[in-house]
Amino acid sequence: MSRSVLITGGNRGIGLATARVFAAQGDKVAVTYRSGEPPEGLFGVRCDVTDPAAVKAAVEEVRIQHGPVEVLVSNAGITRDQLLVAMEDEDFRAVMETNFLGAVNVAKEVTTDMVKARWGRMIFMSSMSGMAGAPGQTNYAASKAAMIGFARSLAREVGRRRITVNVVSPGLIETDMVKDVTDARRDFVLGQTALGRAGTAEEVAAVVRFLASDEAAYVTAGVIPVTGGAGVGH
Numbered sequence: 001m002s003r004s005v006l007i008t009g010g011n012r013g014i015g016l017a018t019a020r021v022f023a024a025q026g027d028k029v030a031v032t033y034r035s036g037e038p039p040e041g042l043f044g045v046r047c048d049v050t051d052p053a054a055v056k057a058a059v060e061e062v063r064i065q066h067g068p069v070e071v072l073v074s075n076a077g078i079t080r081d082q083l084l085v086a087m088e089d090e091d092f093r094a095v096m097e098t099n100f101l102g103a104v105n106v107a108k109e110v111t112t113d114m115v116k117a118r119w120g121r122m123i124f125m126s127s128m129s130g131m132a133g134a135p136g137q138t139n140y141a142a143s144k145a146a147m148i149g150f151a152r153s154l155a156r157e158v159g160r161r162r163i164t165v166n167v168v169s170p171g172l173i174e175t176d177m178v179k180d181v182t183d184a185r186r187d188f189v190l191g192q193t194a195l196g197r198a199g200t201a202e203e204v205a206a207v208v209r210f211l212a213s214d215e216a217a218y219v220t221a222g223v224i225p226v227t228g229g230a231g232v233g234h
Contacts, residue, residue: 004066005212006059008032008049008106009076011039013175014125017201018073018208025209028066032058032076049076049102052109059109068113071212074103075125077143081136092139099143104150111158120163121212124151128171128227144169148223155221164220166211171227172198194229 005022009015010031019042023029030043038044043065047058062069077099080091103124114120129137130144148167155165172178172189178198181189190196204226210216211224 003027003070003212004062004068005029005071005073006032006062006069006106006110007073007075008047008102009034010042010073011036011044014170014173014201014204015073015075018075018205021202021205021209022071022212027071030062030066034076049105050097052105055102055105055109059106063113068117069110070114070117070119071121071123072106072110073123073125073208073212074106074147076102076106077125079137079140081140083136084138087139095139096143096146099140100146100150103147107150107154111154111163114163115158115161118161120158120161121216122151122154122163122165123208123211124165124167126167126169126223128169128225128230131169131223131225132230152221159220162217164211164216166216166219166221167223168204168207168211169223169225169227170199170204171225171230173201173204173226174198175201189230192230193227197228199226199228 005027007015007019010019011033016039019029019031030045032045032047034048045058045061048054078095080095107122124147126147127144129141133141151165151167207224207226
């Protein structure tokens, strides 16, 4: 059965790969984007997830086009890496507001419809950095770690309504977001993986698709690593 799927930050990278996976299986997919143009062939809604009013308007537009959101993939995120002692206050706040508070804004907006329907799937995109930490990413790691506590708490709030809430925690994935990673940092991360390679956006999307499926009905409050074995034990 076709479902109404909303993917924030769905115009590139993991978000776009995930959108295409859901569209390929016949779901009604909407993606949010803050700049640029929406992906070809997908219904796009311009939205700044840090603005609750913009999120409310975007979710209403999706509701009109596709019906109430049944599957949320909260993927919108930014990086502004710098050692803490040199980091501008604005860069710390911007990352927290986009990555964490943006996810909160969208989740809050779709929860009511899911509760009414007594069914829903929410998947939040965290990061290995949120579990293990990373130099130069105190802001990013903090935002991704906060997402885990938020998702697990929300899972307890809505579980009786047959709504599952899970977190996917990617490692080094070949996307635009990691193109500026230094060779030294890349080699270090790859050296920590069991598989010895970076992952692909499609491999992350496959995990998201499973978590949104009926087969994953008993999986909630989980943090699923897609790291090639990096960060084992965290």
